[in-house]
Amino acid sequence: MSKNKTPExxxxxxxxxxxxxxxxxxIRVKPGGWDLPEYKSGQFVVVxxxxxxxxxxxxxEEYKKTKPDKFIKRAYSIASSSTQDYxxxxxxxxxxxxxxxxxxxxxxxxxxxxxxxxxxxxxxDQVDDNKNIILIATGTGxxxxxxxxxxxxxxxxxxxxxxxxxANSWDLGYQSELELLDVMMPNxxxxxxxxxxxxxxxxxxxxxxxxxxxxxxxxxSDKMGFKPIPENSHIFLCGNPFMIDSMxxxxxxxxxxxxxxxxxxxxxxxxxx
Numbered sequence: 171m172s173k174n175k176t177p178e179x180x181x182x183x184x185x186x187x188x189x190x191x192x193x194x195x196x197i198r199v200k201p202g203g204w205d206l207p208e209y210k211s212g213q214f215v216v217v218x219x220x221x222x223x224x225x226x227x228x229x230x231e232e233y234k235k236t237k238p239d240k241f242i243k244r245a246y247s248i249a250s251s252s253t254q255d256y257x258x259x260x261x262x263x264x265x266x267x268x269x270x271x272x273x274x275x276x277x278x279x280x281x282x283x284x285x286x287x288x289x290x291x292x293x294x295d296q297v298d299d300n301k302n303i304i305l306i307a308t309g310t311g312x313x314x315x316x317x318x319x320x321x322x323x324x325x326x327x328x329x330x331x332x333x334x335x336x337a338n339s340w341d342l343g344y345q346s347e348l349e350l351l352d353v354m355m356p357n358x359x360x361x362x363x364x365x366x367x368x369x370x371x372x373x374x375x376x377x378x379x380x381x382x383x384x385x386x387x388x389x390x391s392d393k394m395g396f397k398p399i400p401e402n403s404h405i406f407l408c409g410n411p412f413m414i415d416s417m418x419x420x421x422x423x424x425x426x427x428x429x430x431x432x433x434x435x436x437x438x439x440x441x442x443x
């Protein structure tokens with residue numbers, strides 16, 4: 171039984187909480203008596219809580235006070251596919267934040283507000299089926315890519331590679347699922363990297379570089395069997411805005427341009443936190 175008392179406006183219920191690491195959790199939310207309209211993988215939806223919900227016990231002082239009668243809302247990328255009867259989010263706690271410390275205090279059975287429509291242009295449906303796709307993420311930026319893979323991305327003719335960067339291995343959410351796909355699917359490559367290997371309990375044998383450094387050498391070409399250029403590939407970036415800004419600059423050097431409503435021929439797609 172939930173300990174949190176919430177007003178009638180909440181419209182969904184938490185059905186599962188997976189503690190990935192002390193700072194990261196996977197939360198599954200099911201609409202209460204309504205169905206989320208079909209959405210495209212890569213889109214996001216808004217979730218919210220009233221401010222009276224207790225905050226995570228390890229959180230710090232809240233940096234921004236909210237009005238007692240005002241819901242705290244934020245947009246989160248969806249990690250599940252629209253064929254599932256729940257919506258999955260991969261969330262990292264901001265200890266001084268308003269919403270995530272409250273989300274981290276919730277458990278199975280607690281109620282939450284969720285918007286009734288997903289939105290966003292960070293999708294692969296506009297990418298030609300023969301084009302290759304490189305999905306680059308840091309931290310919880312991996313979430314929209316999981317939705318893509320769980321839908322129909324792996325049935326594409328082009329190759330797909332995920333590069334996922336995190337501080338430590340325990341922050342590489344979905345690692346087991348992605349490693350299994352790497353073994354099973356010939357057109358898919360998973361490449362993790364961590365930047366703080368000295369804290370690992372067991373020796374880390376993988377890459378320890380920043381994503382920008384991986385991009386600059388032959389790693390991607392060696393793994394995928396070709397050099398990614400605008401003519402054969404699309405690149406997706408999600409996560410840390412510093413990584414995204416740096417990668418926008420690096421990919422522009424070989425002709426990648428931003429995909430947007432004014433440039434539907436662009437090959438570079440990004441979502442900043």
